[in-house]
Amino acid sequence: MNTLKGLLMAGVLALPGAAMAETYRASSWLPDNESTVVVMRWFTDQLEQKTDGDITFEVFSSGALMPPKSHLTGIGDGVVQLGFHTSGYTPSDVPIANALAGFGFISSDPVTIGAAWTDFVMHDDAQKEEFLEHGVVPMGGFSTPTYPIICNTKEPITELSQMEGLKVRSLGLIGKLVSDLGGVAVNIPAPEIYQALQTGQIDCAGIFPSYLTVDNSLAEVAKFSTDMKWTGSYNSPLFLINREFWSDLDTEDRATVFELAARAQARLQILYEDQQQLSFDQAVAEHGHTVVQPGESIQTAVTEWVENGVGDMAGVARDTYGIEDPEALFARFQPYVTKWEELIGGMDDKFDEDALTAMLMDNIYNTLDPAEYAVE
Numbered sequence: 001m002n003t004l005k006g007l008l009m010a011g012v013l014a015l016p017g018a019a020m021a022e023t024y025r026a027s028s029w030l031p032d033n034e035s036t037v038v039v040m041r042w043f044t045d046q047l048e049q050k051t052d053g054d055i056t057f058e059v060f061s062s063g064a065l066m067p068p069k070s071h072l073t074g075i076g077d078g079v080v081q082l083g084f085h086t087s088g089y090t091p092s093d094v095p096i097a098n099a100l101a102g103f104g105f106i107s108s109d110p111v112t113i114g115a116a117w118t119d120f121v122m123h124d125d126a127q128k129e130e131f132l133e134h135g136v137v138p139m140g141g142f143s144t145p146t147y148p149i150i151c152n153t154k155e156p157i158t159e160l161s162q163m164e165g166l167k168v169r170s171l172g173l174i175g176k177l178v179s180d181l182g183g184v185a186v187n188i189p190a191p192e193i194y195q196a197l198q199t200g201q202i203d204c205a206g207i208f209p210s211y212l213t214v215d216n217s218l219a220e221v222a223k224f225s226t227d228m229k230w231t232g233s234y235n236s237p238l239f240l241i242n243r244e245f246w247s248d249l250d251t252e253d254r255a256t257v258f259e260l261a262a263r264a265q266a267r268l269q270i271l272y273e274d275q276q277q278l279s280f281d282q283a284v285a286e287h288g289h290t291v292v293q294p295g296e297s298i299q300t301a302v303t304e305w306v307e308n309g310v311g312d313m314a315g316v317a318r319d320t321y322g323i324e325d326p327e328a329l330f331a332r333f334q335p336y337v338t339k340w341e342e343l344i345g346g347m348d349d350k351f352d353e354d355a356l357t358a359m360l361m362d363n364i365y366n367t368l369d370p371a372e373y374a375v376e
Contacts (some may be wrong), residue, residue, distance in 0.1 A: 031061040076135030099317035104231025114143030140238030140261035151204035156224040160297035197199035219283035253372035266356035
């Protein structure tokens with residue numbers, strides 16, 4: 001335990017002026033200004049305040065402790081107690097989550113689909129167990145905004161013929177869509193997009209607009225965006241919590257985590273909404289970036305793709321992710337989507353933080369018992 005590795009694994013770091021004071025670690029592979037990291041810092045700060053300093057986290061960003069694909073294992077092993085992991089990076093570890101990634105083409109509102117999957121991952125036994133078996137507790141959820149493709153090409157991509165051979169960073173079912181449209185899907189983590197665009201490893205990146213100027217600076221290396229409005233990413237928990245750490249918390253502290261997770265999700269959805277148009281506007285004004293809409297040929301092809309089974313979503317679930325009965329899985333998830341379409345659709349303002357927090361609390365967290373949820 002005299003080594004840094006030993007201290008990390010033990011979960012204890014000595015702090016100045018406090019004998020045996022305990023600080024936990026939270027980790028993200030994303031940069032410090034990225035929206036989920038901003039919200040993670042807010043969450044850990046609030047948790048420290050509400051527990052009178054009993055639960056204190058140091059947040060490590062930019063992959064300082066672990067690379068992107070190691071977070072599921074690292075959180076489960078206790079290298080950190082809390083973190084963020086993208087389900088699409090380890091599809092064989094969380095196949096159910098990946099098999100459901102196409103529903104955003106059917107129900108496209110990010111707030112709705114993010115809430116639906118949050119509800120599902122915290123209530124559906126099989127989906128929840130998929131994370132628990134890795135030693136992590138899924139806590140909350142969210143959806144990114146819909147995706148444009150951000151391109152370093154000679155001309156903006158507007159017609160289907162231009163998709164032929166186009167190398168597009170894309171994950172999951174969006175990768176299947178890219179391939180079906182004639183392109184080449186390239187699965188790389190978000191932090192690698194800048195260099196990949198700069199060097200020509202990819203021509204375009206499917207990623208949400210804030211990566212142009214806020215969460216990243218892709219406008220420096222990309223000339224055009226085509227606002228495809230393809231499904232955002234919603235099948236990753238807002239946080240993963242080490243299960244042993246979670247089980248050692250008392251019930252009151254777990255209830256506090258529920259409350260803060262609901263508000264963190266609301267804050268993240270609002271932050272995404274605020275940043276989306278801002279990023280497009282900044283890219284245009286500061287970098288001469290051009291934003292275009294997809295032409296009729298692309299729109300028609302995508303519409304037909306969705307109508308014909310969302311790129312054979314069931315076949316992908318079965319053949320790629322090993323889901324024995326995809327239709328049964330989809331039938332389990334659909335009621336959550338319908339429920340949240342009605343709930344979010346009935347709100348006066350879905351971007352009112354207090355109202356959205358209350359909606360998430362009333363319909364997800366208040367239906368769970370903090371004394372029992374995911375406790376070993």
